[in-house]
Amino acid sequence: MQAALVVNAASRSGHEAFETAEKRLRERGLDLTHAREVTDPEHLADVVRSVVDEGARLVVLGGGDGTVSSVAALLPEAGITLGLLPTGTANDLARTLGLPTDLVAACDVVADGRPARVDLGVVGDDVYLNLASVGLAVEVTKSLSPRLKRRLGAAAYPVAALRAYLRHRPFAAALHFPDGDHPDVELGDLLQVGVANGRYYGGGAVAAPEAEIDEGLLDVYAIPRGTAGQRLGVARHFVSGAFTRADHVLHVRTRRVRLTTSPSLPANVDGELSARTPLDFGVRPGALRVLVPADSPAP
The missing domain is CATH 2.60.200.40 (Tumour Suppressor Smad4)
Structure with a gap:
């Protein structure tokens, strides 16, 4: 499965996490075809859309809850699996899913974890x-x-x-x-x-x-x-x-x-x-x- 790493560098520890995450994911054998550090959160959805259009089927997303929410609507429509690296302030989705907040451990979940399906709330559009x-x-x-x-x-x-x-x-x-x-x-x-x-x-x-x-x-x-x-x-x-x-x-x-x-x-x-x-x-x-x-x- 082709994978893409997209990290919100504006999240609390996003900038420091990017290089560490990229290195660890490659060490764990992921076919990491794209690695993008996004400094402007307004562009996150466009970046995720572009890596999906270029063939990624696993999106490893580094950021907080707002980061995931900003792109969550794009993933089910394209049949994408999400790997989450919680680098935000609250990281409540990670807490709900039982994900570790340690970056290396979270990368290991991407490599070794199992898929689960969770609900999306809908508000307006x-x-x-x-x-x-x-x-x-x-x-x-x-x-x-x-x-x-x-x-x-x-x-x-x-x-x-x-x-x-x-x-x-x-x-x-x-x-x-x-x-x-x-x-x-x-x-x-x-x-x-x-x-x-x-x-x-x-x-x-x-x-x-x-x-x-x-x-x-x-x-x-x-x-x-x-x-x-x-x-x-x-x-x-x-x-x-x-x-x-x-x-x-x-x-x-x-x-x-x-x-x-x-x-x-x-x-x-x-x-x-x-x-x-x-x-x-x-x-x-x-x-x-x-x-x-x-x-x-x-x-």
């Missing part, structure tokens, strides 16, 4: 892997400067979350379930609405205890501002995802949902502010083929 949300998460993204991420790594997320909470303004939302599997709801005074495809997001937070990336379902939650005690309870259990079991938090599992907010709000999609409400969400079960370790939780 685009796809995503982990979580799309409106509310607090958007303010967190705005607070996550490149300087803060380089300096603190994954620890930048709780710092940004505190900053976001202090300036957040509650909003109203309506959730419509076109398949009729849940009654439509209208909610006010909200802190956040999230629609999760994967299990982890935001540097290791769990979307919901039941969330998985291979079951063909989305986990939808809505967090009202509630009382001070309720907010404290959500904060205490936010990383574990157990906040979704609180009585005042809405949590449902579905294949499709339409989210409308008042006012219209930007959405954080896998760490990028790339959409705005109203938004239609769906899921493409098993659409992405990716290499994982033998003991990965992915099927």
